[in-house]
Amino acid sequence: MTVTGWLTICLFVALLTLFALPVSRYLAAVYTGERTFVDPLFRGPEQFLYRLLRVDPEHGQDWKQYARSLIIFSLAGWLVLYLLLRTQTLWDFTGLNPMHYHSGTWDVSFNTASSFLTNTNWQYYGGETTMSYFTQMAGLTVQNFLSAGVGIVVAIALIRGIVGRSGKSLGNFWQDMVRTILWVLTPMSMVIAVVLVWQGSIQNFSHYLTADGLTGLGQQIAMGPVASQEAIKLLGTNGGGFFNANSAHPFENPTAFTNFFEMLVVLIIPAALVFTYGRMAGNRRQGYAIFATMMVMFLGAASVAYVAEAHGSPAQHAAGLNTHVIDGSSGGNLEGKEQRFGIAGSALFDTVTTVTSCGAVNSAIESYTGIGGAVPFANLSASEVIFGGVGTGLYSILLYVLLAVFLGGLMVGRTPEYLGKKIEAREIKLVSLGILITPLTALFATALATASKAGRASIDTAIAHGPQAFSETFYAYLSQANNNGSAFAGYTGYIQPNAGNLGAHGITFADLLGGFDMLFARYAPILFALAVAGSLAGKRVSPAGLGTMRTDNPTFVVLLIGVIVLIGALTFFPALLLGPIVQGLTGHLY
């Protein structure tokens, strides 16, 4: 461990909070229809889009109408993406398939389409060896925007339900989507993409380079429109890399500066939305309380990961390596990590992208030490409520808030109320289902994959034995169910002997199980969250009295952390014991 390492973590937290405040004000203005400084630029296109889409933006939707628009829009997006993946060669006329890669197989395409639609960006394919530039742009980049948009609008709808005082309307799905794309995601992505190119990311449509190499060995270098996709990949907490090596690739994450910048980009919207919630609720302290909850858990996770990785791994020590910090060397577990990021830059990036649903990686999670690798497991086990994905994090933690309010209410013996609205049996049923559906899906899929021969076919037996093999499997389905997308990357669903999809085949079982895992664990909680919003929207607000339990003080923060940890531990502890914890507690090699 080094002073600069800890400084990185502290400065990151400070800068994130600093930037999140103004962004939260902007987001609140966008979703309440107030004026913003970019209005003159976007009002025109906005009205044009409404005419094109034939929607009346002022038409309020109740939760069922809102959900129906969302589901049908998602279905259409899935179909288009699946078709694009399957017909990659049809688009060769655009000249954007310089390597003449063939179309994807049906099973891997099913997995990929489901993955990008659900903001998961789990990748059974390697970007530079399977995808044309056209597919990456018109297929994958588009869903990077839209899936992020869907997450945000659900959070906004839930906020409106909780704080709403005007009957059953949750707003208009189409208006929310259009404003999210125009006001939030596109302009921010443009700035981010240009910063990345300035630092060394590439953005071109060239044929892959063929270099001689200094010693004449020769080297082929993949090219492409990387920065534009990288920007929204991070901003929308998507995480699907243009290249197989994801954010470890120097073209995606060229410098230690971009590494820090990219982490801020990942967390900026999830963190800002929490403050936005406080603003929209008319009580900013509600936002601060949730932010504090998230920050405490985030700092805990980042610190544990950093300490564990700085210590080094049993395999390194057995091979005789000195993993202490020495002059000119970072020491620590640098296996599967890049020199320019070092230990702290890798451990923090790993924490940032697994507390959110981003799932981008700048280092190989499978190579993390047992305890360091248990951190992403724990983050996923908390159902990604520590900031979480754009929107998904906020609507997920609000479900936990309602549950905590209910439990608190039981303890003090009063009817639980949240922001003046009574929490009753119907809401608690929906909340419980919304919270439990993701862990149950993950555990069910893991059990199925572990117990079946077809599931074990995905394990890379050349490198993974014993608990590591179980960790690979468990992480795969946990990550997909949480729509995260990071991986213990030895687990595979695609066999490709040569670049370009020709002669390749998917491991159908893993592709399908993972695909359904993602779809179900994305849309079921969305429906429950919208149902809760609908149920709360129409309720009357009673004024807060002396006996009302406060939800904006430290006591509530402690209660909320307790609820999150308790639910995560109760559901996942036995499974975690079998994988990362066994690895973390033993110095034994197997």
Add this chain to the structure above:
Amino acid sequence: MKRDVITSVIGIIVFTLFCGIVYPLFITGVSQVAFAGNANGQKIYANGKLVGSKIIGQEFADPVINKKTGKVEMSDGNPVTTPDPRYFQTRPSGTTPPDNAAGTEFANYGPNSIVTEAAIAANIQAYIALDKARNGTPYYPGGLTPGKVPVDAADTSASGIDPDISVRNADIQAYRIAAVRHLPLSTVDKLISQYTAGRGLGFSGEPGVDVLEINLALNRLTGGS
């Protein structure tokens, strides 16, 4: 219902054109005008030939020639190579062949795995072996032991094309480079500080030495092949 279907279909088409075509083209235009060198991959040319990219690691090795047949030895379609002692060596790579910039992948070596231990031990041995002159004497004063090998030289990088090595790693290799190239050690050390990129913003990440750049600089000093 029908309205939603129509709106969805139009919506996907419009957003595909906007986010999938217009936006990437716009960014490409801006990048190609403002940062053309970066946007095209920071290509490095030497003697009119493309050598590689400044920020993509490559293997500094020579093909092994079979003494009987006189041909390059192959393994699984890729040439067998041996590290070239005249050059700073990049970090171990998990791709096939090493430093494959058209097919990056992680090695995914687990923390408690015997496979990992074997891989790290092999990297250490290779590193120590390269430090020995033909007569077996080490270039590094006092010789290297596993405990003296810096972690970045023994651990596989993430991308498999890590362009950098640690300063410690470069300092150790400097003794070999200086001896093989008949340069004073101070000259090599000066090059190392010249091609070391510091931490981002002064605190983020670790300093690293760009291996391709420093090797090119060495060639400019003493001639390469």
